[in-house]
Amino acid sequence: MSEFEQNDVNMFDLLICLTKAVDLISHELENHHQQVAYLALRIAEQLRLPVEQKKDLILAGLLHDVGTISLDERLELIENEPLTAQNHALRGAKLIEGFSPLHHAADIIRFHHVPWNYGEGNFFQGNRVSQLSHILHLADRVAVLTGSNQNILGKVKEIRKAILSQKGRNFQPELADAFLEISAQEYIWLDLVYSPLIYILPKAVTFDTLELSLDEVIGLTGIFSNIIDSRSPFTAYHSAGVASTAEKLAELAGFSEVECKMMLVAGNLHDLGKLAVRREVLEKQDRLNAEEFNEIRSHTFHTYRLLELIKGFETINQWASFHHEKLNGKGYPFHLKGANIPLGSRIMAVADIFTAISENRPYRQGMEQQEVVSVLQSMVGDGAICPKVVALLLSNYELIDETRKTAQQKARYSFTVSLTETRKKSAILQIEEDSSVNFLPEDEELKV
Ligand SMILES: [Fe+2]
Numbered sequence: 001m002s003e004f005e006q007n008d009v010n011m012f013d014l015l016i017c018l019t020k021a022v023d024l025i026s027h028e029l030e031n032h033h034q035q036v037a038y039l040a041l042r043i044a045e046q047l048r049l050p051v052e053q054k055k056d057l058i059l060a061g062l063l064h065d066v067g068t069i070s071l072d073e074r075l076e077l078i079e080n081e082p083l084t085a086q087n088h089a090l091r092g093a094k095l096i097e098g099f100s101p102l103h104h105a106a107d108i109i110r111f112h113h114v115p116w117n118y119g120e121g122n123f124f125q126g127n128r129v130s131q132l133s134h135i136l137h138l139a140d141r142v143a144v145l146t147g148s149n150q151n152i153l154g155k156v157k158e159i160r161k162a163i164l165s166q167k168g169r170n171f172q173p174e175l176a177d178a179f180l181e182i183s184a185q186e187y188i189w190l191d192l193v194y195s196p197l198i199y200i201l202p203k204a205v206t207f208d209t210l211e212l213s214l215d216e217v218i219g220l221t222g223i224f225s226n227i228i229d230s231r232s233p234f235t236a237y238h239s240a241g242v243a244s245t246a247e248k249l250a251e252l253a254g255f256s257e258v259e260c261k262m263m264l265v266a267g268n269l270h271d272l273g274k275l276a277v278r279r280e281v282l283e284k285q286d287r288l289n290a291e292e293f294n295e296i297r298s299h300t301f302h303t304y305r306l307l308e309l310i311k312g313f314e315t316i317n318q319w320a321s322f323h324h325e326k327l328n329g330k331g332y333p334f335h336l337k338g339a340n341i342p343l344g345s346r347i348m349a350v351a352d353i354f355t356a357i358s359e360n361r362p363y364r365q366g367m368e369q370q371e372v373v374s375v376l377q378s379m380v381g382d383g384a385i386c387p388k389v390v391a392l393l394l395s396n397y398e399l400i401d402e403t404r405k406t407a408q409q410k411a412r413y414s415f416t417v418s419l420t421e422t423r424k425k426s427a428i429l430q431i432e433e434d435s436s437v438n439f440l441p442e443d444e445e446l447k448v
């Protein structure tokens, strides 16, 4: 019996995993999402808000910056709040609003950079801004001032002064007062810097009502995959292509319906750890130097450690995280060999390579069938990938390629709509502009 038939997956686990993944984009921002969730919760407690609002604030805190797709943009937010901050707030809300358990969190995130401006912040571009968004805004600014400062108690006075000086202008006075009240307690600051907040947050409110069915897990991890792919036009829609290819291969290999859905989830998440890889490295067209390749080699390790946080994801984690292991033991990061690599992981490896070389990228067109076949066969010849899975793919080539293309077009559509709505120059536009760029030879190590 599969894990999914025994127990559902807790949404909180999944969100913690996502938030930790997004925080991997920069070491300087480590813990930022959790800190914001924690502070928002403490302010809400001080205001005696109802439990449902506290839950939504925690969820919003954990996800509030998912719309920041580049490191530059994230670092800029540490320093100050540029006017463009509204863009990532809108984009973040757009990314998650379609998933109904996160609908309220999306509403909070949408306006988390709107200044209070002596009451004008009750509205933004004609839309009502809820007090919860203002709480998130305040929590975000305090977390930015806190960082990972080991001497935090020595900084409290300065932080309180900074918030007080912005009372009314940037922060709603009632909220600033609530913060000034709670911030006299040392434990709050010590928690922010020293405590594993992922264990503290769910104790404050019960999240056991957030059990997700497998179909809901597919919906939520589809959002993960959009976030991973949207970091760079070079990887746009890659995860969607891998997920659908792997699901189809699993079906052809005789996996059960539940297992095929699990494969789709694993495909959505397989490159989650790529959030730790710098964008320049993801986008480099020349051969990677040793240091850059080290960065790439770490991505499946991160995927593995992140997915470990989710109870019930043991099999999915193996299928997702072993996609760069090779049958001959020359893969990474575990150097698994032969029979130690489960069939699901072998399928993922083939789906990943197939998608990477077939999909169009800004600097080159995808390979034609003949070329794809020869790449896969030579990798089989090297003892790298599974001959049976490759044979399955080659004998169903059109069907699988069609499945991949359709999934990628669908992802492209939803991504374009979301970005257009935020009126942001989008990655997809760049792809269209750059699509005439000539094909460059692949590196020895395929960038997949
Ligand atoms: Fe933000």
Ligand SMILES: [Fe+2]
Residues within 6 Å of the ligand: 270, 271, 299, 300, 323, 324, 352, 448
């Ligand atoms: Fe990968």
Ligand SMILES: [Fe+2]
Residues within 6 Å of the ligand: 238, 242, 270, 271, 352, 448
């Ligand atoms: Fe990949």
